[in-house]
Amino acid sequence: MRRSVIAVASVLLALALAMRLRSGGPPFFARPATIVDHVGPGEHSQRAALILLPRIASLLPAGATVTCFRPIDGRSHDDGESYLTAISMLPRQHVRPPLATSSNDKPRFVVAIGSAFVDPAYREVSAFPEGRLYERAASR
Amino acid sequence: MTASWLIAVLAVAISGTAVWRFEPLPRMPLPSRLSIAFVAGSLYVTTLMFAASAAGIRWSPFWIAPLVILPAFAVRRGERSTADRATWLGIGAFAAITLYGTATARETCADLLYFWGPKAARFAAARGIDVAFLADPEHVLMHSDYPPLVPLLYGWGALVAGGFGAWGPLLLTAFLLAAAAAVVHGFASLRTGAAGAPILLAAVLAFTFAEGLAAGAAEPLLILFEVTAISALTFAAETPGGAAVASIALAAAAMTKVEGAAFVAIAIVAWMLVSRRLVRALAIALPAGLLLAAWIPFAAAHGLLDSYSRATAAQAAAPLGTVLRALVTTASYHALYLPWIALFAALAASLRHLSHAKLPLLAAAGSLAAILYFYLHPYSHGADAVTWIVWSAERVLITPLALLAVAVAAAEAPEKRDR
Numbered sequence: 001m002r003r004s005v006i007a008v009a010s011v012l013l014a015l016a017l018a019m020r021l022r023s024g025g026p027p028f029f030a031r032p033a034t035i036v037d038h039v040g041p042g043e044h045s046q047r048a049a050l051i052l053l054p055r056i057a058s059l060l061p062a063g064a065t066v067t068c069f070r071p072i073d074g075r076s077h078d079d080g081e082s083y084l085t086a087i088s089m090l091p092r093q094h095v096r097p098p099l100a101t102s103s104n105d106k107p108r109f110v111v112a113i114g115s116a117f118v119d120p121a122y123r124e125v126s127a128f129p130e131g132r133l134y135e136r137a138a139s140r
Numbered sequence: 141m142t143a144s145w146l147i148a149v150l151a152v153a154i155s156g157t158a159v160w161r162f163e164p165l166p167r168m169p170l171p172s173r174l175s176i177a178f179v180a181g182s183l184y185v186t187t188l189m190f191a192a193s194a195a196g197i198r199w200s201p202f203w204i205a206p207l208v209i210l211p212a213f214a215v216r217r218g219e220r221s222t223a224d225r226a227t228w229l230g231i232g233a234f235a236a237i238t239l240y241g242t243a244t245a246r247e248t249c250a251d252l253l254y255f256w257g258p259k260a261a262r263f264a265a266a267r268g269i270d271v272a273f274l275a276d277p278e279h280v281l282m283h284s285d286y287p288p289l290v291p292l293l294y295g296w297g298a299l300v301a302g303g304f305g306a307w308g309p310l311l312l313t314a315f316l317l318a319a320a321a322a323v324v325h326g327f328a329s330l331r332t333g334a335a336g337a338p339i340l341l342a343a344v345l346a347f348t349f350a351e352g353l354a355a356g357a358a359e360p361l362l363i364l365f366e367v368t369a370i371s372a373l374t375f376a377a378e379t380p381g382g383a384a385v386a387s388i389a390l391a392a393a394a395m396t397k398v399e400g401a402a403f404v405a406i407a408i409v410a411w412m413l414v415s416r417r418l419v420r421a422l423a424i425a426l427p428a429g430l431l432l433a434a435w436i437p438f439a440a441a442h443g444l445l446d447s448y449s450r451a452t453a454a455q456a457a458a459p460l461g462t463v464l465r466a467l468v469t470t471a472s473y474h475a476l477y478l479p480w481i482a483l484f485a486a487l488a489a490s491l492r493h494l495s496h497a498k499l500p501l502l503a504a505a506g507s508l509a510a511i512l513y514f515y516l517h518p519y520s521h522g523a524d525a526v527t528w529i530v531w532s533a534e535r536v537l538i539t540p541l542a543l544l545a546v547a548v549a550a551a552e553a554p555e556k557r558d559r
Contacts, residue, residue, distance in 0.1 A: 038246040091303075
């Protein structure tokens with residue numbers, strides 16, 4: 001009896017597991033581009049950052065100050081997720097919170113995910129499908 | 141990078157083989173002994189790294205690696221144990237499915253991206269616990285005083301691999317699942333047949349890791365440590381090896397998450413109630429206490445106190461009804477409470493020997509009570525209770541589920557007694 005219960009329970013859990021993994025969507029046997037490609041319905045909020053930041057990392061000097069966010073109406077905001085993702089992906093740089101762009105001590109670089117960042121203190125230096133890199137205009 | 145990271149992290153088990161010399165470990169199957177060695181090695185290597193940082197010694201693979209290998213000279217070879225092919229195939233099947241799920245990015249925990257990964261990367265780059273990084277007010281979201289075992293272990297892998305990549309911790313999840321089930325099987329096989337319970341544990345963990353998006357976070361490691369501790373106390377507490385492994389696993393749990401310290405208290409109190417051995421219980425808990433007594437002052441000395449200081453602050457409790465409703469809803473795992481039903485059904489089919497499962501059942505009840513308490517008094521951040529439950533409860537509730545699976549293993553008819 002006990003072994004039958006355990007066997008049935010294990011099979012049901014296996015089926016539930018299969019359904020859960022299937023809900024992450026196709027493709028099912030292709031190497032994902034990022035670690036968040038199939039964690040849920042719809043695109044994960046950090047997928048674009050995870051693709052963009054490794055490309056941008058090679059353009060940034062070691063120790064440079066940089067921030068990262070997804071602009072809203074062209075402006076920075078308290079985008080904690082993008083900020084934390086940048087800390088993870090840019091270990092050689094000094095990553096600052098997004099709202100530092102409004103301070104007197106602005107970061108040298110801005111990584112804008114998705115849409116453009118509009119600020120006269122910064123100019124665009126590189127563009128990618130997932131976002132853009134800006135540098136403080138007085139930095140050069 | 142991922143392969144070398146994984147090899148480095150798994151290789152900590154080399155140092156943990158020193159515990160194999162203690163009875164009854166030589167009588168356990170090799171996969172179980174390797175899993176226990178990984179638990180012991182994780183604590184040993186991360187404690188070394190913590191001590192080095194506290195002493196101002198920079199990490200380097202060139203001096204850490206020899207210290208990883210050195211304890212292996214004390215190893216004692218195991219005896220041949222009866223092969224239990226069906227159990228290993230069952231555990232292996234669920235581990236393989238989990239490997240698929242993590243390798244195809246279907247189980248990733250965001251905390252790997254936001255906390256554990258950044259800490260590991262920064263620590264490895266700084267060749268030590270980067271207190272300047274943790275203490276920076278701009279990094280307040282990093283939970284600066286959180287127990288360091290996970291970033292230290294991940295950082296060790298990054299040190300050897302030359303950098304940190306998130307795929308390593310994701311792929312490690314399948315090993316941790318298999319290891320937890322192997323540990324239960326190893327201890328349970330000393331007393332009972334218990335062939336099905338480890339497979340059920342693997343099934344529960346595989347489903348809840350996926351549904352709760354736990355891959356890469358601290359929970360898979362914490363579950364391994366908790367299951368190891370309770371299994372050792374349930375099946376072999378009166379043996380030198382059982383007490384040593386329980387002690388090591390409890391210390392590892394305490395240094396993995398803040399909840400780990402609560403688990404140590406629950407496990408020790410539960411064991412005292414079952415065994416009536418106060419002095420031995422306190423001795424088993426001593427390493428956990430000593431390590432926390434070293435970590436918290438280290439954090440305080442470097443201006444890192446955050447979670448631990450909030451734990452002592454007076455807080456208004458969240459409404460009980462609201463918290464209970466949110467917890468009960470989350471506990472369904474979007475599967476009609478299948479993990480709970482599966483485990484309680486297995487226990488119901490084991491009523492005749494349920495008395496053997498007193499310790500894991502008490503520990504499971506205690507952990508549920510602790511979970512409820514923590515959600516009623518949010519201690520680590522300003523999120524309201526319901527938000528915090530939505531973010532974390534599916535992972536946090538894996539602890540009582542895993543302990544119930546250990547109870548299923550314990551409630552098997554005894555076939556032979558360990559000596």
